Amino acid sequence: MTASAPFAHDDIHLIRAYSPDIIQQTWANNRVEWGPSLDEETYYARERMLASQEFTRDNKLQVWVLVPKTFDSVKPQLDLILSAVETFARPGIVASKDQGLKDVLSISVASVFTPAHYRGRGYASLMMKLLWKEIGNMKDVQFSFLYSDVGPNFYGRLGWTPKRSEEIVIPTAYTIPIHDSDSAAAGDDRSGVRKSMTVEKVTDSNVSELIVADAKQVRTLLKAQIETASSSKVFAVVTPEPTCVLWYHARARFAAQHVLKLEQYQVTEWGAKQSKSFVLWYHDLLKEQLFIIRWYLDPSDGDETARSLIEAAQMEARKWKLSKVVIWNPDQPLADLLQLEIKYRDGAIPSLGLINSTVEKDNVEWVHNEKYSW
Incomplete structure (x- = not known):
């Protein structure tokens, strides 16, 4: 099995990444998008620093990876990370005339990235569909949001409706x-x-x-x-x-x-x-x-x-x-x-x-x- 081999959607799933090696590999993959002017070590240092802030500590920042179901999280084959995404738990308020103001949790979605050699196979769409389900099972979460750099339609059909921009x-x-x-x-x-x-x-x-x-x-x-x-x-x-x-x-x-x-x-x-x-x-x-x-x-x-x-x-x-x-x-x-x-x-x-x-x-x-x- 090569790193670029296609995987059927039924054979892959979304998992939470806990391993520092897996998380760092997601950074290595997406540096071309969010840190092309930075050398590798500086980029890693920035991401580690941002992940250690009070805003992101204590499980508020989570990294998710789309991988084959045979993927071993203990001894991971890092080139089999098909796509990755980050979520941030943030306080929010939902308000309406009937229910008044309700303090809730919201989930911010960021750093959606698929390596170039895995694109064109629907992996990012599948990942976001699976993520929407994961968010739906989170306690006290009432809404989710993100900022799209791929136009209004991709995320719009997956649950995230474009708003004023x-x-x-x-x-x-x-x-x-x-x-x-x-x-x-x-x-x-x-x-x-x-x-x-x-x-x-x-x-x-x-x-x-x-x-x-x-x-x-x-x-x-x-x-x-x-x-x-x-x-x-x-x-x-x-x-x-x-x-x-x-x-x-x-x-x-x-x-x-x-x-x-x-x-x-x-x-x-x-x-x-x-x-x-x-x-x-x-x-x-x-x-x-x-x-x-x-x-x-x-x-x-x-x-x-x-x-x-x-x-x-x-x-x-x-x-x-x-x-x-x-x-x-x-x-x-x-x-x-x-x-x-x-x-x-x-x-x-x-x-x-x-x-x-x-x-x-x-x-x-x-x-x-x-x-x-x-």
Whole structure:
């Protein structure tokens, strides 16, 4: 039997990978996709670091492999890993008018990868069908989500329905237009130059407190939404959690120190806040962009607060010589303020499905469908 021999679907199954050798082999396979610029040891080191964070520890991260039923997990033939996928257990909320708010678990799916010599045989489709069944048997799990880089249809027919996939790209050097009313609200000096509002930095010292407060206000907003929604509408949200944002921070620090060799620099600012409004960002240093992973503008705050938070993100991007600031699924008022177009994004398409549910997929709304869920 050779590594490239075809296997009938009845002769293969999906199993949980526990062996470090098997897990590392999945990394070796997918490095061509998610770490082509990294040498092998650096890539392995990054994956081990990410797997050891609080966000992923204690069984929250699981690796699954599609293998022949004859596969020996104790003495594995590693070239018989036909396809692999990772899942992350994350807190979530499902809300509806009839049932109110319910705290649940959600399963995030990532790193779906089939080696090139095994493609074209339906292995990835089979793996995802089997994974959907596995997720359906998990206790307290109410929904699952992923981000598709292969268009909306592949995962859409397997249970993960594509949702809104839009973004605004803000060039770092872009000057946000100022309206007369904005200048009057902010106050001009005698030269007519607009005075920017002072924003507070979000750092390691206060980021967890901010996210805990954010999770509470998410619940408040959900309660308001279900009051005016139809009885058939179901809302799903991935609950903001500090461990997820700290996982992002760890990823950025690793890139700065071990990939770009910027040991003399430290990524210390993770966002900005003004009153109850805030923005959290992630330094995607390898792609030279600053991602806004979570955005909240309190109803009591106006355009000047929004402008100041975006300008803080631009300033942070310039500090790291990043070319742009990216925000996913922004609302129209922000686009109007920036005078930039909201564009469809055909990569990393958010896709979500309720587990063991008869609710029509079009009646399921993903609330706060932002980068922090990725």
